[in-house]
Every structure is written in C-alpha cells, then in structure tokens.
Amino acid sequence: MSNKKILVEPIIKNNPITIQVLGICSALAVTSQLKPSIVMGISVTVIIMFSNIIVSMIRQWIPKNIRIIVEMTVIATMVILVDQFLRAFMFDVSKQLSVFVGLIITNCIVLGRLEGFALHNKVMPSLFDGLGNGFGYALILIIIGGMRELFGSGKLLGIQIIPQWLYNVGYVDNGLLMLAPGAFFLLGLLVWLQRSITKQYEED
C-alpha cells in the first residue's frame, strides 16, 4: 500500500467511526458544539499519530506478552501531554471537554491502530495511518458537532447563524439535538447516507 492510500482510505472509505464503529462514546459526548468537536478531533489526531510513530519505532523491542501495557503507557503519555497543553493554552475548551480528554486513553481507535498497524509497519506508513484515522475521526466529529450546534442552538463556533427574524416568526431550536440521543440519530443517518452512496454493506 502506498502512503497516500494509507492516508486517504480511513478518512471516508474505512472511516473509524462510520465504518468500524469505534470511538462512538466520545463522538456522542463532546459534539454538542462545534468548537470542542474540532479541538477533540485535533487532539485525537495528534495522539494517534504520535503514538503510532513511537510504537512503530520501538516495535522490534516490545516483548509480545506485555505489548498492550507498553502501548497503553505510550498512549497515556500522549494523552497527558495533550491534556496539559489544552489546560495551558485553551482552558475554557479544556473545561468543556472535561473528562473526555483523559478518556481518549480508552478510545478504541487509538489502541486499534497501534495493535492493527503500528506494531507491524515502519515509521512513515504508521505516521500516515495515524494521521488518516485521526482525520477520519475528526471529520465525523466536526460534521456532527456543526449540525448539532447549528440546529440545536442556532450558532456555529458561538456565532449566531440562524437569523433573529426566523425566531420571530416562530422558529425554535431543536432540543433533541442537544441531548446525546440526538447525536446518535445524526450518526446513524450519516452511516445510512454513506452506505447508500458507497453501496458497501456488511454481509454476515
């Protein structure tokens, strides 16, 4: 596989959320607004990428029996770095994301990429794989976060998008989208849309 294919494939065709259905919990929890969704997407991308690089570099020396522990240590280190960074430079967003930054350590996508890819591949492909999967995750988060904020509170990135006159004639923000089930519905519709376009179904 070429590096380009490794990078592009997970963004849409093998998207970690809509196709592999991983990382759903954070996708539902942090997407009530666009800004935390973007920050979360970037954080996860950075974490996957660097964990992939590190694990790929030391893959020859990791004893097979304790590889999960080593991987977790790497991920945890990255998560702590990102968490500290957010606290230092984006305190309000960090507060909004609260526990979910720390919970990236349990995000199946990260461990899945380390186990499934970085452990058997060289550094450069691993870098692109991490980047691609991170982008795929971020893309879905941004779509859902954008739609939830737009239709749930009429704003994008905190700026009023839906004009006031629309409210005056009776438009009301959709409260369901502010609740986690609303994100679930959106995610389901997104999966539906994607599969009906690509005609890719899982057969069992």
Add this chain to the structure above:
Amino acid sequence: MFKLLQKLKPHFEKDGKFHLFFPVFEMAETILFVLPSRTKKGAHIRDALDMKRFMFLVVIAATPAFLFGIFNVGYQYFLAAGINATFLDIVLKGLFIVLPIYITALVVGGLWEVLFAVVRKHEVNEGFLVSSFLIPMIVPPTIPLWQVAIATSFGIVIGKEVFGGVGMNIFNPALVSRAFLFFAYPKSISGDSVWTLFPEKVIDTYTTATPLAIISETHHGTVIDTLVTKGYTFWEMFIGIIPGSIGETSTLAIFLGAIMLLITGIASWRIMLSVFAGGIAISFLFNVLSPDASHIFAIPFHYHLVMGGFAFGAVFMATDPVSASATNTGKYIYGFLIGVIALLIRCLNPAYPEGMMLAILFMNLFAPLIDYFVLSSHKKRRLKRAAK
C-alpha cells in the same frame, strides 16, 4: 375511470415512460379498484382484508375521537374567549385549526412513503394513512405546522423506514413523532399554555392546566375536590370537553372506536384489557400507599383512566399489531406493563405529567423479548410433557 387507468397502465409498467412512478400508480389503482390478482402458488384462499382495508378500518375507528377533537378545539377556543358561539361556529373554528395539522401530516407522511416506495421499488403502503391520521390527534392544537412536518418526517423515517417500512418497525411511528416533539420542542407540547388555542386578547390572563398538571401540583383538600374546583368532574373528563391533545380528551369517543376495533377483530382485546387492568391494579396499589387524600396517589382508578392519553394510548397505540407482542400470553404481559408503567411515570415523575407515550414506546422495545420468553417457556413445557 377504470378504462382510463387501464389506458394509462402501460406507461407505468416496465419500459414505460413513467416506470419510476409505478408505485404511485399502483396505489391509485388498488385504492380505487380491487385488482384481478391471484396467488401464484400454495393455498388459494385469500382474506378480503388486505392491508389497505385493515388500515382503513383503523382510520374509521379513530374518526369519532377525531371529530370530537375538532369540536372540542373549537369549544375550548370560544370558552377561553368568553364568547357564546353556535355549534356551527365551534365546528368551523375546530376544522380551521385541526385540518391544517392533518393535511401537513398527511402530505409529509405521504411524500416520504412515496419516496421510499420509488427508491426501494415496492408498493406504496398505506400505513402512513394511519400514522398521519393519528399524529394530529396526539398533538396540542397550538402546535406550529412546521414542527408537525418535522415530527412526521422523523416518525416515518426513523420510526419506520429505517427498519424496512411497514410491518418491520419496532416502534409505533405516530408515537415516535410525538416523542420527537416532546424532546425536541418541549415548549410546544408541555406546560399549561399549549392545550387551548387562545384568542390573542386573553392570552396572558387565561391558562388552562390539564387535569394531569393540576394533580401534579401541591394542593389542599382532596385531589378530587381540587379537580372539581378547577372545573374537571369525572363526567366532563369522560365526555372530553377539557383541554388536551386534539383527539385524546374524549374517553367516550375513544370507546366507540374501541368497540369497532374489537368487533372487527382489528385490535387485540387482550392488549386493551390488560392495559386497563395494569392501570387499575397499580392505582389500587397507589391508593393503599397514599399518605393522605390530597396526595397524587389518592386518585381513584376510574379518574386515571379518563385523564390524559391513557384511553387513547390503550385503544389506538398499544394495540398496533406490528409493534406489540405477537403471542397471546405476551400480549397480556405487554399490555399490563404498559398500564403499570404509564401510571408510574404519571404519579412518580413530576417532570413528565403524562406517561402513556413513553410507556408504550418502552414496551414496544420489549415486545420481541417478551415474545421470546413466552415461546421458550412454551417450548420447555411441551418438552417436559413429551418426555413423560
């Protein structure tokens, strides 16, 4: 008319110009005429009751409640305005409010159904006629039409089409629509001010709490007295001249529909009976537990049955054959638990004055599980007998 259809038919069949719209044509044809179609193999006995008739009978059974709803909306309007209106005025006003809601639900539901029929290349199913007829009955008269449109779309698409269309849905589509409204636009469907359409002048001075809202509040004296002083006697609530969702206020009209559904065998008497049994049983339990006569627990069971959407849900929503349990024992369990859960939510959760909608949706979810356990216990019993 028949000849005209026959002349048009080739255009819609394969290779015709409008083949894409064959489902639409087919719908028009089978609604107007019974087709000369035969079964291809196997048993050649066919019930005259196809899905079209089935759905149509449900609509007819719901009509008394629907008509009463139209009258009641007008009546409540003029009552709030303090105007003495003639019967005709009342009905016209009611029609003026209810018909747009109905038409919106019908058009939006129909559009989705036709869209999916065309894309999936199957016949247009008439299930949407029932859903579109029931949706206006379970929303308050003040509901904005665009919200009806969105809720209907949600109910038809998420409640039905994602599962594969009519007959595959695990939830009742009309109730899914209402639940969507309830969570997405709570201001339009809960509180004291949405149940009556107000003339603009009196809007600030006149509020109409539904009986359920009244009993949820704290008050002095017995619950019944409180209800009566607010103007809700048992018989008024039974006949239905009270504010509420459009079609669910009149227990009397709903009973008429129930009788019809039971005589024609459309709805399961087991479910209806057990919903009421469940409601009555739990209200007796509440009566026993009630600390004093002013508590919400103290309401006698026959009041529970005429308040809110209990009767409507029991007759028209819980009995939906697709989303209910299929086994006979399962129907008893399913219905009984609906009655119990509805009153549990009504009496124990102050945030939700009415629990019928959530109770039915909740039990819809469990209906397949109930069936599974009924069947496996049945198998076990028969195996035991066979082993002897």
